[in-house]
């Protein structure tokens with residue numbers, strides 16, 4: 001499915017729900033291919049050491065968030081880790097912030113449209129885990145302060 005630039009209104013954050021030090025881009029891509037997704041589910045993937053890997057093309061819809069038809073109006077960013085059990089590394093968070101700021105600017109995304117998977121209406125998931133979702137709540141506050149909202 002194609003994703004047009006003007007369709008991208010949301011950025012959705014995910015966890016792999018596997019321990020970060022045992023999780024690589026290649027492993028997750030292989031898993032998603034086996035599940036018939038045709039590629040890794042996400043547009044960007046951030047490994048434990050903070051390395052940002054390009055997933056699917058931004059002009060192709062992801063397969064990361066079925067709820068609310070979100071795959072057709074968002075880009076997905078996955079982080080290696082289970083953030084109910086562990087914390088993201090500082091390098092991961094730095095890379096996530098950089099990636100989000102780049103995409104927010106590129107697509108003119110509203111701050112309240114940067115969501116953890118669990119925050120999507122009608123989703124039933126723990127994703128992206130407690131510690132990463134807490135970071136995201138704080139990150140949105142920080143962006144709002146910068147914009148004086």
Ligand SMILES: [Zn+2]
Nearest residue numbers: 014015117127
């Ligand atoms: Zn998810």
